[in-house]
Structure formats: C-alpha cells, structure tokens
Amino acid sequence: MTTPDLTLYGLRLSGHSHRAELFLSLLGLPYRFVEVAGAAQREAPAFRRLNPLGQVPVLTDGATVIPDSNAILVYLAARYAPEAGWMPADPVGAAQVQRWLSIAAGEVRAGPAHARLMVVFGAAGDRSAVHATAARILAFMDAHLADRPYLAADRPTLADIACYSYVAHAPEGGVPLEPYPAVRAWIARVQALPGFTPMPAPPSPEQA
Numbered sequence: 001m002t003t004p005d006l007t008l009y010g011l012r013l014s015g016h017s018h019r020a021e022l023f024l025s026l027l028g029l030p031y032r033f034v035e036v037a038g039a040a041q042r043e044a045p046a047f048r049r050l051n052p053l054g055q056v057p058v059l060t061d062g063a064t065v066i067p068d069s070n071a072i073l074v075y076l077a078a079r080y081a082p083e084a085g086w087m088p089a090d091p092v093g094a095a096q097v098q099r100w101l102s103i104a105a106g107e108v109r110a111g112p113a114h115a116r117l118m119v120v121f122g123a124a125g126d127r128s129a130v131h132a133t134a135a136r137i138l139a140f141m142d143a144h145l146a147d148r149p150y151l152a153a154d155r156p157t158l159a160d161i162a163c164y165s166y167v168a169h170a171p172e173g174g175v176p177l178e179p180y181p182a183v184r185a186w187i188a189r190v191q192a193l194p195g196f197t198p199m200p201a202p203p204s205p206e207q208a
C-alpha cells in the first residue's frame, strides 16, 4: 500500500469536511488537519491553488490534491481500501453508491444542510422551501431504510458516509428527526462503526 501523507483542509463545523474526517477515521489513516476558518483564508492564493472554487474540504496526499468531499471519499476508498467494498466494483453496486453521492450533493445539500447553514452560519435562504426539501428527502430515506440497514448495500458504503453528517445534524438547522425512525436507526448504526468520529456541535448562541 502507498504510504499516506495526508492533510485535510477543512472546517470542523462543516458537514462536507466531516464526511472526509469520518472516512479517514473509519479507515484508521493518520492525517493533519488544517482549519480554513473564514472567507479570507478560503480566498488566499495558497488555498485557491488547492481549490480554485475556494471551498473546503481539500485533501492532499503528498503532491496529489483532491478538492470536493465526495471526490475525497472516492479517492481514499480506491487508494487505501480497494478491497473493502466502500465503493463496489460491480456495475449495479457502483451505480447504487453513486446515486447516494448525488443525493448527498443534491437534495441533502439543498435540504438539511442548507437549513443548518441558515441557523449555524446565518446563510440566506427561503426557510419553508428549504424545510420542504429536507422533509421530502428524509421521508424518502426513511422509507428506503425501512427494510435495509444501509443506504446502498447490506453493509456500509460511501453512500452512508456521504449522507451521514448533514442528516445526523439536521436538528441543528431546526429539522426534526423524530418523524423518521428508520433514519434514526441508520444514524445509530453509522455511529457504532469502529473508528467513528463525531462532528462537534456548534456553539450555542450564548457562547458564539
């Protein structure tokens, strides 16, 4: 196996960063964490060279630079755990995982993640539209998980890692998880995986 020389540029309160941290931790890979905390740091030329879009997370592995949280998951699985099934090799299995990577970047990003962005980071948005998107995707996930333990296979895959952080932390955006018992059971299953590491809770308004 290639020796890892990993640095994750991220933000501790970002679910996109957390999914990369979570997977690094599940794989037991050592890495340095560089907090890219504000707009000034994201706009700095040195960071723009890593990701011209100015977004975290970015992973570097020696001279290899991988921006984008889902790209980081795909890279780490292929580079450091190719036989473990995080990204299945068979066409149907791969497509099922890719479907959930798209949902993580689409409906999960536009629903629970955006609701949390509005509350925790003061982002703009149409609260009722965002909450309707969140409710729609959570109801879909709940029905999907009613008779299976994980999103894309009978074992954890990148689908679960990509979706976990913003779904588990949806209540921080005012999106309740009580109506979704299968989603809550799935969250507990992900949290029980060996090597699981949590995303920190945001400071309460009094602490901020």
Ligand SMILES: N[C@@H](CCC(=O)N[C@@H](CS)C(=O)NCC(=O)O)C(=O)O
Residues within 6 Å of the ligand: 011, 014, 015, 016, 017, 042, 053, 054, 055, 056, 057, 067, 068, 069, 070, 105
């Ligand atoms: N598609 C990207 C989205 C990452 C993203 O939206 N990162 C946010 C933090 S959660 C960010 O850096 N926002 C700053 C910006 O877009 O300027 C990924 O999956 O990594």
